[in-house]
Amino acid sequence: MNIQNHIFGPVPSRRLGFSLGLDIVPYKTCSFDCVYCQLGQTTNKTIQRREYVSKQLIIRELKSYLAREHDEIDYITFSGSGEPTLNSKIGEMIQEVKRMTDIPVAVLTNGSLLFKKEVRDELRNADLILPSLNAVTQDTFERVNRPHHGLNIQDIIDGLKKFRKNFDNEIWLEVMLVKGINDNMGEIEQMAGISNEINPDKIQLNTVVRPPCESFAMPVDANQMRKICQMFGQKAEIIAPCARKAMKAYEKDVANKILTLLKRRPCTIDGISNVLGIHRNEVVKYLEVLEEDRRVARRIHKNQTYFVVNKDEMRSM
Numbered sequence: 623m624n625i626q627n628h629i630f631g632p633v634p635s636r637r638l639g640f641s642l643g644l645d646i647v648p649y650k651t652c653s654f655d656c657v658y659c660q661l662g663q664t665t666n667k668t669i670q671r672r673e674y675v676s677k678q679l680i681i682r683e684l685k686s687y688l689a690r691e692h693d694e695i696d697y698i699t700f701s702g703s704g705e706p707t708l709n710s711k712i713g714e715m716i717q718e719v720k721r722m723t724d725i726p727v728a729v730l731t732n733g734s735l736l737f738k739k740e741v742r743d744e745l746r747n748a749d750l751i752l753p754s755l756n757a758v759t760q761d762t763f764e765r766v767n768r769p770h771h772g773l774n775i776q777d778i779i780d781g782l783k784k785f786r787k788n789f790d791n792e793i794w795l796e797v798m799l800v801k802g803i804n805d806n807m808g809e810i811e812q813m814a815g816i817s818n819e820i821n822p823d824k825i826q827l828n829t830v831v832r833p834p835c836e837s838f839a840m841p842v843d844a845n846q847m848r849k850i851c852q853m854f855g856q857k858a859e860i861i862a863p864c865a866r867k868a869m870k871a872y873e874k875d876v877a878n879k880i881l882t883l884l885k886r887r888p889c890t891i892d893g894i895s896n897v898l899g900i901h902r903n904e905v906v907k908y909l910e911v912l913e914e915d916r917r918v919a920r921r922i923h924k925n926q927t928y929f930v931v932n933k934d935e936m937r938s939m
């Protein structure tokens with residue numbers, strides 16, 4: 623387990639195997655406020671780019687981590703507590719990381735700033751870019767992503783297309799589907815067409831499975847997901863909840879600490895993070911796995927999501 627402030631993991635990721643996260647914007651600094659966000663509501667909705675977390679600090683923490691730990695890591699991932707491309711030094715950080723290690727570098731982005739040439743240029747040295755696209759009409763975009771008022775979905779689509787033309791490495795486009803919000807067939811048909819025009823290497827269909835920001839953000843059911851997947855064509859796949867590597871010893875240790883805490887009392891994500899000193903994003907990843915394994919469940923109380931240990935788990939502890 624890593625306890626530095628801006629580095630978290632490695633965490634088991636459904637898309638990236640074991641991912642070491644670099645958190646380069648403060649908690650919840652984002653250009654969107656998605657209804658399905660597992661981190662909670664956006665507190666600083668902005669499209670202003672600046673060095674929110676200093677490059678020097680990130681590089682120093684990563685250097686010390688790599689010198690100390692020898693975990694198996696599939697990707698070093700720029701992600702974190704909001705939108706990483708808001709950090710104006712992301713390009714320089716990617717270059718520095720590439721100089722330090724052979725571990726591939728990935729960037730998880732909502733794609734909102736790819737209409738800016740400087741952002742497209744700054745991402746060019748990454749090995750893998752994972753942008754998301756959850757709508758193709760402004761109305762649906764506003765309902766699902768609740769973007770900053772300065773953002774327009776057509777500009778974002780154009781930015782994604784331009785980025786693809788000049789980026790030689792892999793792009794895996796994520797489409798997050800939320801029941802009753804962006805899963806109507808008209809929107810899906812258009813999204814399928816435009817996703818293929820963007821021409822990513824993969825189209826990864828996802829639905830709400832993590833603790834979402836809004837309790838009304840519900841998953842699309844498995845049958846519907848399969849139908850939608852066919853509409854997206856050959857590049858599309860559903861991100862399978864169980865497609866993950868087995869937990870390693872230290873991960874079991876973290877998972878057990880979370881279970882022990884939840885056995886004593888129900889906790890929110892922030893509560894677990896504060897008590898155990900684990901980065902919030904890391905807690906989210908573990909809860910995702912524990913929920914899929916039906917070892918924990920969530921309960922809503924006074925608009926807050928709490929996690930509890932399932933009865934069977936309680937008996938086995």
Ligand code: SF4
Binds near residue numbers: 653655659660732
């Ligand atoms: S899901 Fe990503 S893009 Fe959406 S609000 Fe959360 S951090 Fe921002």
